[in-house]
Amino acid sequence: MQIAVVLYPGMTALDAIGPYQVLGFAPGVEMRLVSHAPGPVVTDDEVLVLGATHSFADTPAPDIVLVPGGETGTEPAMRDSDLIAWLRQVHRTSRWTTSVCSGSLILAAAGILAGQPATTHWMVQSTLAELGALPQPDKRIVHTGRIATAAGVSAGIDLALWLVGEVWGRERAEIIQLYIEYDPQPPFTAGHPSTATERVRELARTEAADRTRRARPVGGAPAVWPATSR
């Protein structure tokens, strides 16, 4: 069972690493972090770098594909013809094609969500509709056929546990849930637009727009660092 988690410049790290950590504990999986080429990929805070292990070209038929979102990276990724072509290709044979957060906009840009129920980060549900999908903003995980999409950022952990339950069964999902001690106790209750105050919603929107405006062009500055660590 080969699992390909897509990396691209300007992605949001937790979108990928939450589900990566969960899926990686499933038995007999080969985990891949795929991008244009193996090597460092800069995430959307312009500080944290994740390592791609394989290229798109070297990963023509993963069993499970997961596409993360990104604050600055989603729009460039939607216009990335190599990524879009690869998604169209791998979706033909994948067992599950999945996304977290605004990663669903990239699936939609590839035509994979046309007329399909799906979800995304709460701020961009209308964009998902414009791209031809049927947004389900009240659901944390939306699945139809062999497509599954999750809401914003942290929803990827719930998606991955659900997916493990579907593919490997409930006991396997429970073992992983216990191993990562996923017994969430958020200290506040603002995790969904319906439970946050209007002021918190507006500040979240305004600040996200400000960060995107201030960001350097994605992919402009390649990651470079010493080739080895201890």
Next chain:
Amino acid sequence: MQIAVVLYPGMTALDAIGPYQVLGFAPGVEMRLVSHAPGPVVTDDEVLVLGATHSFADTPAPDIVLVPGGETGTEPAMRDSDLIAWLRQVHRTSRWTTSVCSGSLILAAAGILAGQPATTHWMVQSTLAELGALPQPDKRIVHTGRIATAAGVSAGIDLALWLVGEVWGRERAEIIQLYIEYDPQPPFTAGHPSTATERVRELARTEAADRTRRARPVGGAPAVWPATSR
């Protein structure tokens, strides 16, 4: 406000990336990923690589320090004299010294938790006691003075949101919680040893021990990859 998240070979990625993602949205922070040297650090699945941005030596006085746990990496990190000396040094002036999962064993090895209430991954609470701390296995976050420790892996997200509330106030924590849409809906209820079945607990323990036994020596194979991505 400088925040240093420690990276070391054989660490668990989500232990670090969960809180990193949360803390990085706080205003005016400089996020650093610190290790012996800048560059790639291989995590405990021997696939996923994270990039350190700074060395310990270049980061002598962070305001907040966070130490992740690691399935194969915690024990070597407890014997890493450079890391231990650095933790002792930075703890003298840090505003908060924190850990996730078995990261607390590393703080304990540095003498920082002697006689202090603390927590860790449910499998190693007894080790935490042997190292002189006072385990609080029923708490997801334990804080005393300027030390805060979290339970296993995913508890780092709760820790970081709580810490943002302490340092920047509740509204800031709520903005971040909403931005990462942290409205967890675990599809199963096995996230704590008290809610998992005996069989699931035993399988989780056995499999973790098997993985550790099969793992290659941590730090033996340095990360090497091409120096640039697009």
